[in-house]
Amino acid sequence: MSTTNIDSAAQIFGVPFLSNAEGLINSVQTFLFDCDGVLWKGEKLIDGVPETLDMLRSRGKKVVFMTNNSTKSRKQYRKKFEALGLSVGEEEIFPSSFAAAVYLKSIDFPQEKKVYVIGGEGILQELELCGIEGIGGPEDGDKKIDFKPGFFIEHDKDVGAVVVGFDQFINYYKIQYATLCIRENPGCLFIATNCDAVGHFTDAQEWAxxxxxxxxxxxxxxxxxxxxxxxxxxxxxxxxxxxQIKKSEICMVGDRLDTDILFGKNGGCKTLLVLSGVTTLSMLQSPENSILPDYYTDKLSDLLTDNSADV
Amino acid sequence: MSTTNIDSAAQIFGVPFLSNAEGLINSVQTFLFDCDGVLWKGEKLIDGVPETLDMLRSRGKKVVFMTNNSTKSRKQYRKKFEALGLSVGEEEIFPSSFAAAVYLKSIDFPQEKKVYVIGGEGILQELELCGIEGIGGPEDGDKKIDFKPGFFIEHDKDVGAVVVGFDQFINYYKIQYATLCIRENPGCLFIATNCDAVGHFTDAQEWAxxxxxxxxxxxxxxxxxxxxxxxxxxxxxxxxxxxQIKKSEICMVGDRLDTDILFGKNGGCKTLLVLSGVTTLSMLQSPENSILPDYYTDKLSDLLTDNSADV
Structure with missing residues (x-):
């Protein structure tokens, strides 16, 4: 692959195209991967991903997967990995549904309190595994509001947190229920699994x-x-x-500047942006962008190619 | 009504309780009223409103009604006023549905372009009266998304503006359609009829x-x-x-600090906060609140009472 044009463009704004994959691999112990836009797009695996993961594992690197997508639990994610031909353990997968549940556990969320969920089954499953009672979610998908005089929604006063994730069945009932809990239940927490503007829920379009x-x-x-x-x-x-991993020995690989790369940089990791997802080269180079990864490359499988000899 | 306690509290933070209604009425030519929380709550008229409006009109004051509620057009609002026993002309009513349409007209929104609407029939009606083609709105209320591989929503490339108002039938289809127009149609405008956090859509509860x-x-x-x-x-x-009204001769009467009172103050009007809607005395007095009206009172009909002799 010729990288001449990309390289010269990159030099302008100082983020190097990944020409020495070998050097990057040698310099870290763990690769932390975003999923959507890095491993797959919608239900479609990106070319060369299984081979790249195999290579990294065979070289003794730890691989960990982290996704802001909260619709699935770790268990459901493992099935998705499997269906796409990727053999990954549940304990290697960290979706934001799990992150929200683990956070509540870490602050000793009171056992008698409940969590109202906007989002999918994945959040409810992860809450349950942490011993926390979740309500709402998919079962509120068909609920309707009728603004007749005197009408109101009765909300559960024991809701101590609202967890909001992506929800394709978002409706006004859920918005009002969550609003009542946060505005009226004293101390009720407002937790977002993620604030991603868009996602690749199908391979044909970017979705809100x-x-x-x-x-x-x-x-x-x-x-x-x-x-x-x-x-x-x-x-x-x-x-x-x-x-027991040092953050400086992690390389965060992602397709989003404002989540993945910012996350890696804030954590003190090395960062690699792949252009196979939401970020284009012109977005990376835009004067409005202030988040610069250590390296960028077209796709994950570029890690298989050691271009260092070519340059 | 005893106002002793309220008065002494008010003195602490410097906003006077309206004790001299007569003086306020004499000092202005026009009263600009917010509706929800001032004239009515949900479908219920607030006590003394018809008598107050009659008194102001009989004293030669102009009365104008402005609401951030965008679900109705001016025509539909006039019917609501009538149903509640208030005789008001269409030309005295300014809902935010009308405001959005008038704004687009004022910037010569191109005739060949369309407007995608999240919200009710009122916005579509006002757009039509301005000669602008609106699409979306209620007819997209039942549309569903199925994330099967290859699925995408085709959006109209001629949409040059998205107008977003309150919509109890909000769904993911509408969110995605609006998102596509704003993100992908070059120069597409994003117009909000209002950003009110809550409203009194029934008298029994505050609604998102x-x-x-x-x-x-x-x-x-x-x-x-x-x-x-x-x-x-x-x-x-x-x-x-x-x-042809001077702004300094207008008194803005409203129940919200961050919309009504801010609006009146920014416009250089006198401002009167009524506590019959979303704002409580403690919210007004909160150290976090920086928006102070010229006066506050419990309800609109306090304008009928001249307390100046009592104090």
Whole structure:
């Protein structure tokens, strides 16, 4: 692959195209991967991903997967990896559904309290595994509001946190329920699994992301959420502790500047941006962008190619 | 009514309770009223409102009504006023649905372009009266998304503006359609009828307001909207010009600090906060509140009582 044009463009703004993959691989112990836009797009695996993961594992590197997508639990994600032909253990996968549940556990969320969920089954499953009672979620998908005189929604006064993730079945009932909990239950927490503007929920289009659902609740509560997913460092600290990994020996690989790369930089990791997802070269080079990765490359499988000899 | 306690509290933070209604009435020519929380709550008229409006009109004052609620057109609002026993002309009513349409007209929105609407029939009606083609709105209320591989929504490339208002039938289809227009149609405008956090859509509860729907689109587009309703001064300028009224001779009466009172203050009007809507005395007095009206009172009909002799 000729990289001459890209290289000269990159030199202008100082982010090098990854020409020495070998050097990067040797310099770190762990690769922390974003999923959507790095491993797959929608339901479609990106070329060369299995071979790249195999190569890294065969060289003794630890691989860990972290996604801001909160629709699935770790268990459901493992099935998705498997269906795409990727053999990954549940303990290697960190979706933001898990991050939200682990956060609540870490602050000793009171056992008698409940969590209202905007989002999918994945969040409810992860809450349950942490011993926390979740309500709402998919079962509120068909609920309707009728503004007749005297009508109101009765909300559970024991809700001590609202967790908001991506929800394709978002409706006004859910917005109002979450709003009531946050505005009226004293001390009720507002937790976002992620604030991603867009996601690749199919391979044919960019779709409005979890940032939409979070934005709706910000708009009605005038509050800022605590964010469990990237770029918040909650999961970075958790992973570093769990696997006893030094953050400086991690390379964060992602397709988003404002989540993945910012997350890696804030955590003190090396960062590699792949252009196979939402970020284009011109977005990276835009004067409006202030988030610069250590390296960028077209796609993950470029790690298989040692271009160092060519340059 | 005893106002002793309230008065002494008010003195602490410097906003006087309205004790001299007569003086206020004499000092202005026009009363600009917010509706929800001032005239009515949900479908219920607040006590003494008809008598207060009659008194003001009989004293030669101009009365004008402005609401951030965008679900109705001026025509539909007139019917609501009538149903509640208030005789008001269509030309005295300025809902934010009208404000959005008038704004687009004022910037010579191209005739060949369309407007995608999140919100009710009122916005579509006002757009039509301005000769602008609106699409979306209620007819997209039942549309569903199925994330099967290859699926995408085809959006109209001729959409040159998205207008977002309160929409109790908000769904993911509408969020995605609006997001596509704003992100992908070059120069597409993002207009909010209002960003109100909550509204009194029934008298039994505060409901998540237009700020929710606007927040959803902010979250997916990472853009700030142009706001047509209060506290934007668009309508103030329009009304002042249309009726040849000096802004300093207007008293803005409202129940919200961050829309009504801010709007009045920014416009150089006198401002009167009524506590019959979303704002409580403790919210007004909170150290976090920096928006102070010239006067406050419990309810609109306090204008009927001249307390000046009592104090």
């Amino acid at each position: 992301g979890g940032g939409s659902m979070v934005g709706a609740i910000k708009g009605s509560t005038e509050k800022e959420p605590l964010v469990a997913g990237k770029p918040s460092l909650l999961m970075m600290d958790y992973i570093s502790k769990k696997f | 307001g237009g700020g929710s729907m606007v927040g959803a689109i902010k979250g997916s587009t990472e853009k700030e909207p142009l706001v047509a309703g209060k506290p934007s001064l668009l309508m103030m300028d329009y009304i002042s010009k249309k009726f």
